[in-house]
Amino acid sequence: MNQITLINGDGIGPEISDAVVKIIEASGLKINWDVQSAGADVVDTEGSPLPQRVIDSVKRNKVALKAPVTTPIGKGFRSVNVQLRKSLDLYANVRPCKNLPDIKTKFSHVDIVVVRENTEDLYAGLERKVDENTAESIKLITRGASERICRFAFEYALKNNRHEVCVVTKANIMKVSDGLFLDCFRNVSKDYHDINTREILVDNLCMQLVQNPSQFDVLVLPNLYGDIVSDLCAGLIGGLGVAQGANIGDEYAVFEPVHGSAPDIQGQNKANPTALLLSAIEMLKYINKKDYAFKIKNALYKTFEQSKFTVDLGGNLSTTEFTNAIIQNLNQ
């Protein structure tokens, strides 16, 4: 039986994890979930929000499904998400954004894949208070990490029949750091003659995305721009409730939605499990369970086609009702 780490998170994490586990179980696929808690709830008992046992579990199983974990703003522990990505060298954050059936959005031909560098940039955690009124944060960009993520984006484009990779920077202002990222992109692109390339500044990208998103194919970005742009892209296809993601490294992969722990709707049976479910579907493809992945995806799409939606998508179904509707469609 497949053993997979399940980090069920906090906030809405446990609610949507339960939903996804039930749906996978109903598909007939047997998975031995190695459930690992992390975040604020375990700090008191284990002294860390990301105990070593969580990392060891992913190392053992090679693959994890992860629900969101809260990160306190401004103080407290360092983000579990950032730490996990760094500890396992999950250097590529892949976030496909494609219209889903019957979800009404402003644009109907969105099919963008955001490839975000996941280990450095302003998320390296190199910041300090210089004095009472001054703080500084180091934007770390290295040739190694930048070439690696650009190569990943081109390889992804090749394997997935994509035609263009567009690099996103602010190299006109941050000539040295973003300039290095751009230089790496240009170098790597020389090995991929069949893929078109494009260069755009991040501010212009944002404007173009909200006016004409279908012009974009694969985007590759340093960490911070990738984080922000992927939420923007999520908005184009119906919001965070449907935006999937994956953190991929050479040895391990952790599949997780773009969204956070949504404390504003925690415990209300309102959360949309779709983003975690789509992430799990990608995970099933990754572990070569493609039949189950397609079966679950068809059931999800059928549920949307029946106009069954959670509240975030304008519907009136609770998490439980939406989950049951998918399970019913699996069994038909």
Ligand code: NAI
């Ligand atoms: P958020 O993504 O949790 O929520 C933003 C808005 O989207 C909220 O109104 C929320 O109700 C809604 N939303 C999000 N997911 C939804 C879903 N599945 N169904 C229905 N509505 C949904 O972002 P926020 O509020 O900025 O962050 C909350 C916490 O999550 C923070 O501590 C943040 O650090 C953490 N976070 C964790 C991530 C992770 O574990 N990978 C990623 C992003 C944020």
